[in-house]
Amino acid sequence: MGENRKHDWATVxxxxxxxxxxxxxxxxxxxFDVNTRWFSFAALVLSGLTDILDGYIARNFNQVSNLGKVLxxxxxxxFTLSTVICxxxxxxxxxxxxxxxxxxELFMIFGGVLLYKKVKGIIPSRWYGKFTTILFFxxxxxxxxxxxxxIDKTILNIIVYVLFGTAIVFSLFALINYIKIAVVMNREKxxx
Numbered sequence: 001m002g003e004n005r006k007h008d009w010a011t012v013x014x015x016x017x018x019x020x021x022x023x024x025x026x027x028x029x030x031x032f033d034v035n036t037r038w039f040s041f042a043a044l045v046l047s048g049l050t051d052i053l054d055g056y057i058a059r060n061f062n063q064v065s066n067l068g069k070v071l072x073x074x075x076x077x078x079f080t081l082s083t084v085i086c087x088x089x090x091x092x093x094x095x096x097x098x099x100x101x102x103x104x105e106l107f108m109i110f111g112g113v114l115l116y117k118k119v120k121g122i123i124p125s126r127w128y129g130k131f132t133t134i135l136f137f138x139x140x141x142x143x144x145x146x147x148x149x150x151i152d153k154t155i156l157n158i159i160v161y162v163l164f165g166t167a168i169v170f171s172l173f174a175l176i177n178y179i180k181i182a183v184v185m186n187r188e189k190x191x192x
Contacts, residue, residue: 009067013058016050017068020075023047024082031086041144047079048137055130069122076133077105083140092147097164104171108178115182119189123181128174135170139163 023043030039054072058064084101087093116122143160 008065011058011063011065011068012061013054013063013068014065014071016054016057017071017075020047020050020054021078023050024075024078027079028082028086032090037144037148041141041148044083044137044141044144048134048141051076051133051137055125066122069124073125073129077109080133080136081105087140087143092143093160093164097168100168101171104168104175108175111179111182115185119185121185121189123178123185126174126177126181128170128177132167132170132174135167139167 023046027040027043027047030036030043051072058068058072081102084093084098088095088098112123143163146156146159
């Protein structure tokens with residue numbers, strides 16, 4: 001049953017990942033109009049909740065699939081990148097923070113593709129990867145919420161810098177650990 005499931009694309013977690021990709025579009029469409037920005041906030045919250053639900057169902061109801069191992073992180077990365085880019089275009093987030101996040105995500109994407117071509121393997125999500133994703137979603141949600149509540153600009157800037165700084169540190173920690181796993185996988189392949 002577990003082996004067959006790996007090749008089955010029609011799972012609830014995969015549909016939730018596809019739904020998250022649709023939510024990216026909804027977020028981007030509504031974010032730039034101040035009158036509809038609460039809809040983008042709702043899309044952000046819903047995306048975070050479906051991401052947690054997606055992982056829970058996959059692990060606890062034997063619905064882990066090869067497609068899901070790619071689709072879930074793809075949806076996460078797409079939401080992360082689109083959110084920070086929207087934040088920076090609107091002037092809410094400095095471009096240098098967005099640049100760090102974009103470079104890290106692009107490195108992960110291209111590194112994952114190269115690893116797959118070389119060893120025909122995908123690194124499954126680890127706790128630190130999922131924790132980083134949750135941390136980024138919490139950062140996005142809290143930052144946007146405080147912005148929508150029109151709190152003092154100086155206080156808002158401090159909150160945003162602390163939240164994004166923490167998320168970036170954990171993100172780099174996850175990146176280093178994924179690189180270590182990729183190196184081990186590559187060495188094992190070369191030994192065969």
